[in-house]
Amino acid sequence: MTNIAYFTDQFEGLAATDSTSTIKELSKAAFDTFNQSGLPTYKLEEWKYTNISSLFDKNYQFSKEDSKENLSLAGLRALNLPGKNEANELYFIDGRFMPGLSKMISSEKELIILPLEEAAKGPYQKIVAEHLGSSSKYLKDGLHALNTAFIQDGVFIYLPKGQQLDAALYLHHINNANTENILSQPRSLVYLAENTNLQLVETYTTLGSMDSFSNEVIEIVLQENAFLAYYKLQNDGANAAQVSSTQIHQIGKSYVQTLTIALNGGVIRNNLNLILDAEGNETHLYGLSLLKGNSHVDHHTLVDNKQPNCFSNQLYKGIADDTATGVFSGRIIVQPDAQKTNAYQSSKNIILSERATINAKPQLEIFADDVKCSHGCTVGQLDEEAMFYLRARGLPLKTAESLLLQAFASDILNQIKLEPLRIHVEQLILDQLASS
Amino acid sequence: MLSIKNIHANIDGKEILRGINLDIKAGEVHAIMGPNGSGKSTLASVLAGREEYEVTEGTVTFLDKNLLDLSIEDRAREGLFLAFQYPVEIPGVSTTNFIKAAVNEKRKYHGQEPLDALAFLKIMKEKMALVEIDQSLLSRSINEGFSGGEKKRNEIFQMAMLEPKLAILDETDSGLDIDALRIVANGINKLRNENRAILLITHYQRLLDYIQPDYVHVLYNGRIVKSGTKELALELEEKGYDFITDETDLAAKE
Numbered sequence A: 001m002t003n004i005a006y007f008t009d010q011f012e013g014l015a016a017t018d019s020t021s022t023i024k025e026l027s028k029a030a031f032d033t034f035n036q037s038g039l040p041t042y043k044l045e046e047w048k049y050t051n052i053s054s055l056f057d058k059n060y061q062f063s064k065e066d067s068k069e070n071l072s073l074a075g076l077r078a079l080n081l082p083g084k085n086e087a088n089e090l091y092f093i094d095g096r097f098m099p100g101l102s103k104m105i106s107s108e109k110e111l112i113i114l115p116l117e118e119a120a121k122g123p124y125q126k127i128v129a130e131h132l133g134s135s136s137k138y139l140k141d142g143l144h145a146l147n148t149a150f151i152q153d154g155v156f157i158y159l160p161k162g163q164q165l166d167a168a169l170y171l172h173h174i175n176n177a178n179t180e181n182i183l184s185q186p187r188s189l190v191y192l193a194e195n196t197n198l199q200l201v202e203t204y205t206t207l208g209s210m211d212s213f214s215n216e217v218i219e220i221v222l223q224e225n226a227f228l229a230y231y232k233l234q235n236d237g238a239n240a241a242q243v244s245s246t247q248i249h250q251i252g253k254s255y256v257q258t259l260t261i262a263l264n265g266g267v268i269r270n271n272l273n274l275i276l277d278a279e280g281n282e283t284h285l286y287g288l289s290l291l292k293g294n295s296h297v298d299h300h301t302l303v304d305n306k307q308p309n310c311f312s313n314q315l316y317k318g319i320a321d322d323t324a325t326g327v328f329s330g331r332i333i334v335q336p337d338a339q340k341t342n343a344y345q346s347s348k349n350i351i352l353s354e355r356a357t358i359n360a361k362p363q364l365e366i367f368a369d370d371v372k373c374s375h376g377c378t379v380g381q382l383d384e385e386a387m388f389y390l391r392a393r394g395l396p397l398k399t400a401e402s403l404l405l406q407a408f409a410s411d412i413l414n415q416i417k418l419e420p421l422r423i424h425v426e427q428l429i430l431d432q433l434a435s436s
Numbered sequence B: 001m002l003s004i005k006n007i008h009a010n011i012d013g014k015e016i017l018r019g020i021n022l023d024i025k026a027g028e029v030h031a032i033m034g035p036n037g038s039g040k041s042t043l044a045s046v047l048a049g050r051e052e053y054e055v056t057e058g059t060v061t062f063l064d065k066n067l068l069d070l071s072i073e074d075r076a077r078e079g080l081f082l083a084f085q086y087p088v089e090i091p092g093v094s095t096t097n098f099i100k101a102a103v104n105e106k107r108k109y110h111g112q113e114p115l116d117a118l119a120f121l122k123i124m125k126e127k128m129a130l131v132e133i134d135q136s137l138l139s140r141s142i143n144e145g146f147s148g149g150e151k152k153r154n155e156i157f158q159m160a161m162l163e164p165k166l167a168i169l170d171e172t173d174s175g176l177d178i179d180a181l182r183i184v185a186n187g188i189n190k191l192r193n194e195n196r197a198i199l200l201i202t203h204y205q206r207l208l209d210y211i212q213p214d215y216v217h218v219l220y221n222g223r224i225v226k227s228g229t230k231e232l233a234l235e236l237e238e239k240g241y242d243f244i245t246d247e248t249d250l251a252a253k254e
Helices: A004-014 A021-038 A053-055 A065-070 A071-077 A127-132 A141-150 A384-393 A395-414 A418-434 B040-048 B071-078 B094-109 B117-131 B148-162 B180-189 B207-211 B229-238 B243-253
Strands: A089-093 A110-114 A155-161 A170-175 A182-184 A185-192 A197-207 A212-222 A228-236 A238-249 A253-265 A266-276 A281-289 A296-306 A310-322 A327-333 A341-351 A357-366 A370-380 B002-010 B014-024 B030-033 B053-062 B080-083 B090-094 B168-169 B199-202 B215-219 B221-229
Touching: A004 A021, A004 A141, A021 A127, A021 A141, A127 A185, A127 A212, A141 A212, A141 A238, A170 A182, A170 A212, A182 A370, A185 A197, A185 B168, A197 A238, A212 A228, A228 A266, A228 A418, A238 A253, A238 B221, A253 A266, A253 A296, A253 A418, A266 A281, A281 A296, A281 A327, A281 A395, A296 A310, A296 A341, A310 A327, A310 A395, A327 A370, A341 A357, A341 A395, A357 A370, A370 B053, A384 A395, A384 B040, A384 B071, A384 B090, A395 A418, A395 B090, A395 B094, B014 B040, B014 B053, B014 B168, B014 B221, B030 B040, B030 B229, B040 B053, B040 B080, B040 B168, B040 B199, B071 B080, B071 B094, B080 B148, B090 B094, B094 B117, B094 B148, B117 B148, B117 B180, B148 B180, B180 B207, B199 B207, B215 B229, B215 B243, B221 B229, B221 B243, B229 B243
Parallel strands: A089 A170, A155 A185, A170 A197, A182 A212, A185 A212, A197 A228, A212 A238, A228 A253, A238 A266, A253 A281, A266 A296, A281 A310, A296 A327, A310 A341, A327 A357, A341 A370, B030 B199, B030 B215, B080 B168, B168 B199
Antiparallel strands: A110 A155, B002 B014, B002 B053, B215 B221
């Protein structure tokens, strides 16, 4: 693997650049970790079902400064991305936050967006120092460390006290793989102060036919009485691989809803960590995978209950066709102090082809005695009796199948409270079902 | 309209239908009765095209077409309607949208323009009144949480919407109390006309108190062993199936 040498080389170049001491120290320690651990292989229990290291047999490039010049805002806005007109939009090109491409509806008082390096030395220095990199406590693999080692052109998003934003915030990740294989490493830190409300959406698009690998880390912190709806929409090409790590740290009593929708892509691994670090936190995790071709989607969730009286519910649904593989691995930890925890988890799946695979792995680690936890998993086929019923009334086979799959997905899609996004996703699903 | 000749059918290698012959003309109502396991529901399933049944012998002609060559959906579009004994609950699929899709698929098949929302709504209102079904049921998912009576009423409503040439009603009376039975039977009677044939499949005579058949057939061991008029049903009610099955078994031995 020539890439390790490439990373060392690049890292030395990076060390010469001007950055704050907070980020530099973090980055140096992370690079040491990366050198020790290397890329995760399937021999690690947490990576058993997802082979990432083999993707690095090819050479990836970090983006060059000039490659992103070719992409104009007009060109980007011509892409079929949700969020136009009614939302705040930030663009990441090849993993780098591009302030010049932002389109904001909310004022600078309502929503503060800063390059991460700038935030690390300004009035938000303390927050950055405290929370940037905190996910490495949970994600100890080399890939996560690689992102931290190369923190560069990240974004800092701060929602000031009392801001209940009507306009959603979209983070559009664009990889330009027109001329070479691209490795992008987006990095974001999001902070919701007291009494705030944010709808945050991430989308991923690879341009061109070369390969892209996105290794993303986003850390989100919620203060008392903050409300977050977090949507991740993955609908990229088969040439796009992705490891996306999201850590949500609820340090005040707050409410979180996450919804991860994986429609297309090559190899996708989502790490979603919820740290319930205040009494009375409430969290709902939803996921929907609609996989065909050779797509592989691995949803890894972790809910760490650290304080009493927290509630979490997880519902992940998957549909796998052709030779696609889906993984759901859900880990729930209930710490000794987290009495009266309610933590539930369910994974429901439909397999449409004999060669498609679903792996589900629930893990409960309970160290408190007064808790309610449950998990369940089903894998099945389309209901034949329902198929016959629909066809016996004159519906074509394909329509009947598509109706039943939409119905299966509907309770997840109905959780998308951001209506333009829901309509966009429903249309993508309709198109995908019609084309298969 | 429908001509069944010497139909034999298997499920999982077991022969259920052993040579059925039946002719149904437009406007006629036929009742097929018989004890449990005689093959009544199998006959309905074979006609509607349920794939787990294998037809090994015989022919079925429906409106001059070879019915057995048609797909499940094409049979429906040609005008065959099966009211299910156990209508399926399909959470997440709206009843109204489903019926609209079904109606328009049929129209498309016959080269007609699809109904627009307004025209569809108008027809729906008419048919709802006809079969006494409430709007609130139709705005829910298909049969989800419906009572037994509501499910059967929904079947008859769909029949009214699809205006079939031939309606096969598979044990539509099963699981209904007397009031529900009366409403469902009323709906069916209103849908009876000279262009439409109806095949009633039932275990009990009581449905036939409400819907008077032109012909009654007794199915036993996969064959029609006796045919007659509605008086045959009354005789069955009085004497039980034994009087026919014993006769048949005896004849088979000799």
